[in-house]
Amino acid sequence: MTKRVAIIDDDNIFQFTTKVKLEKLKLADEVLIFNDGEEVLEYLKNTKLEELPDILFLDINMPIVDGWDFLEMYKDIEKSKQDRMDIYMLSSSINPDDVKRAEDNIYVNDYITKPIRDEDLTKIFNR
Amino acid sequence: MYSLKSPLNNKGILKKLQSLFSDSSTSILDNDYSGVFKYRDIVGNLSQLVCVKDHKGIYKMANQAFCDLTGLQEVDIVGKDDLELGLFLNPDQIIAADLQVFDSGQKKHIPLEPFTDKYGSLYWFQTNKIPLFDKDENVIQILIISSDITNKIEVEQRLQHSELRYKSIFENNYSGIIVVNSELDILNKNNAFNKLIRGSDDQLGKDDLKKYISKEDKSDLTDLLAGLVTRNYEYFDLPLQLNINDHEVIDTICFVRGLFDEGGKFTEAVVTFQDVTDDLRNRTALEESEKRFRVIVENATEALMLLDYDSRKYIDMNKNAEELFGYSRDELLELTLGDLSPINQSDGSNSKTLSTDYMDQALNGKNVVYEWTIKRKDNKLIPCEVRLVKLPYERNNIVRTSVIDITERKKAERLLNLEKQKLEETNDRLVNLNDKLENQTKQLQEFAYISSHNLRAPAGNIRALLDFYHNEPIEENFKIILEKLDVVSEDLLDTINDLADVVKIKNEISQDVVKLSIAKLLDKVKDSLSQQIRDKKAKISLELNGIKYINASKTYMDSIMLNLISNALKYSKDDVVPIIEVTANQDETNFVLKVADNGTGIDLKKHGDKVFGLRKTFHRNKDSRGVGLFITKAQVEAMDGTIDIQSEIGKGTMFIIKLPKRVIK
Structure with a gap:
């Protein structure tokens, strides 16, 4: 089964290294890169259900539309599309407020602190 | 002159007259009146009416008094009878009475006999009809002697009437009345007196006044009575204490009137008693109460004044009032309500209006208490507490005004308030400090x-890049990794520098406040940013509004100005010449510095709470690292100031900095 992963992060290095890692571990067939929430929301709205990513890696700190803003706007995405996608928050923040907030959000599957380890990635894809 | 005691005096003369007529009966019978006429002058001058009639009722003689009364001459009378003369209304009765005397030969006394003269006036007579005998003891004539007792009758009637009246007054009088002689024996007393001495009804008879009075009173009374007896005066009054029994004393005022006989001799005295025990007791109680009241009033700690609201005048006051207001009592009595207050009270309200209001409340029965500034005679103003109470007089509106000088209290209050204020300020400062500390702790966290x-x-990126190299250590990758590491290290350095800047602010809690020229501050920033300004052709204006200098930390102000101006340049619209306006202003407590641009603006609805966050950028702009505004806010707050933002997408942004005015130490 083809896995499509979207990385939503403004950090170019993170985008690069994560993409390389996912390909190396053969966890994803396709890795999509978005620099902030606004870009990905546009994409999700305009993409057919079957072409949508299966997993979203969502950073918190981004310009324009950050992770939290994205989650607010994600509510407006069609239910069928939401059901298709799993959202993982990936952030360097160890602020307990952020962790708590992520846990309380119904759209977020898990909160993972950067740097992300191979085991964490494998776990996500084996669920 | 009519005499009360003996209305028919000259009895001696009458006797003589009768015997005279009797003795000369023979000669009378013989019509020889010589014996009679010997006494004609005597008879003629008698005040009594004298006449002689024979058995046929024919008048034989009449004296001058008879003629005067009837208005006839003697010659008109003699030889006629009563029917002819028509002198009496009831001649038949008179004739009958005459005949009785003729028949019986007995003298007849008619105590009351009416006679009406020709003018219709009624007279009363007392008449004696005396038979005159001849030598054979036959009655041949009668001698009629009448006394005019009209006056006597009237007086008697009047007396009787008057006595009844006086008796009634005496008996029924509410005042005790007694009649005493010069020895103070009570000859008569009325019910009221009996009641006064708690006597029973059967004790109305004689008594002794001496029983009831003290020695001193007795001697006074006796002395005064002596004056009555000698008729030095006819009445007097004196206070007299009546001792009713062992424990009861009645205070009276008695009025003593002397009675004198016609000879002016003292007979007895009428004594009228007025019981003043209750009056005296009440008066004493009242005096005592008044005295007590005075003591209370004079020793009261407050100034007390009585105000007659109708006349607006003070009618009484104590010593304290004189001292408090600095006026003498006489001066105070001349003053009216408004004279003791300044025109306005300390809160600016009109004294007259306000005091009238308070007075009205007091007159409606309320106890009114209020603080009031008074004006002394020397124009000194003194804060006081005033209490008003309407006194329970029905007819007058008297308000008791009690005034206490509360200067000391006010002073204490002020001190207390000052202390309280200080404490509150300290507390506020502590709370503030705590808030600040909490805030700082939070900020630090x-x-x-x-x-x-x-x-x-x-760090994660470096790790990830190295992992990538270790996994595939080929030359191609190595080149990519080096490039990326270059970016990361640059990024890392920037981050570390930013953090260092922030830490620096946090450490420099006490900054040196100096006088800074706003124009110079801006010039310095323009120098630093000259390249960008030139590139963008930006126009930067400064409006000082008279505020040339600002007291603040130079380091911070340099940084703040640099950040705001560079921000404005950074987020300018590509196709529009950037216009940046710096405006200085001030309100009461703050300097207000505004930096406005015509740039792209920020959607504050979306990002309002994150504008001043660290690493928050809202633009896909290469230069934006999201640290400038965080530092700016930290610096402004370190100087106890605030920073706000107003922005509209497509129109521009304005930052407003408020810094408290500081004095340079």
């Missing part, structure tokens, strides 16, 4: 998280 985040990201 946040800063720690942010630092951790910002350092973790590049």
